[in-house]
Amino acid sequence: MEFKDVYNHERVTRKFSNRKVNEKLLAKIIKKAQLSPSLLNSQPWRIYMVTGDALSNLKEEVMQKIKEGVDPHEDFATILSLNWDAYPSQSLATVGASQPYFYNNKIELFTQSNDTMFNAQDVAFMTIPRTSPAWSVFDLGIFAQSIMLLALDEGLAVMPAHSMVAYPELVRKYAEIPENELVGMAIGLGYKDNAAEVNDPKYYPARLPFEKIYKLVK
Ligand SMILES: Cc1cc2nc3c(=O)[nH]c(=O)nc-3n(C[C@H](O)[C@H](O)[C@H](O)COP(=O)(O)O)c2cc1C
Numbered sequence: 001m002e003f004k005d006v007y008n009h010e011r012v013t014r015k016f017s018n019r020k021v022n023e024k025l026l027a028k029i030i031k032k033a034q035l036s037p038s039l040l041n042s043q044p045w046r047i048y049m050v051t052g053d054a055l056s057n058l059k060e061e062v063m064q065k066i067k068e069g070v071d072p073h074e075d076f077a078t079i080l081s082l083n084w085d086a087y088p089s090q091s092l093a094t095v096g097a098s099q100p101y102f103y104n105n106k107i108e109l110f111t112q113s114n115d116t117m118f119n120a121q122d123v124a125f126m127t128i129p130r131t132s133p134a135w136s137v138f139d140l141g142i143f144a145q146s147i148m149l150l151a152l153d154e155g156l157a158v159m160p161a162h163s164m165v166a167y168p169e170l171v172r173k174y175a176e177i178p179e180n181e182l183v184g185m186a187i188g189l190g191y192k193d194n195a196a197e198v199n200d201p202k203y204y205p206a207r208l209p210f211e212k213i214y215k216l217v218k
Pocket of ligand 1: 161163185204
């Protein structure tokens, strides 16, 4: 695909079809993403690609926690806490993920897709060592973006979601992640369910006016 087409495709998919991604293709994408830059080439990331029974069992146990009303407690929770500066808070309030669903009175589409892990058949769980500088979170973000662009280029759909790492102890159990690694983020990779309402472009959130985020200083 042309780069501009890949980039213009970059919208998240909140419901995947049941079609699994070829395992070799998944490995090829992650291998290519290893070219991503990182602080001093530290490459702090690890990927645990979870699929098949392991993923089904994880989803089941996550659903159980949700039903029991257990609060999410991501490993990155201290960063994800409510200590947002006013600036991103405004983005959350005005163009945040759930708002188009909210305004269309369809917030349950958003919630249900998150609770079922977007029906993803293949999920890349991303970790960094528990002892990491903030730079490693930055590096992990770059790595995630590489994975997503490479996946889109292969005709896949992507879903980055912290909701999939809401219960890190379960992710650790099913993805076989050691205790000394932080379960940072997860990306669902697969094929879009084109018939699913939750994927309707009318729910795509807008971006802030360019002038609000850009300043040229000479
Ligand atoms: C770090 C990160 C975490 C995210 N977590 C979730 C999530 O838990 N649930 C969800 O539905 N979307 C999640 N998203 C997707 C964003 O809500 C989405 O990218 C944003 O609303 C812009 O929408 P678009 O990518 O379709 O343009 C996450 C995205 C990122 C980068």
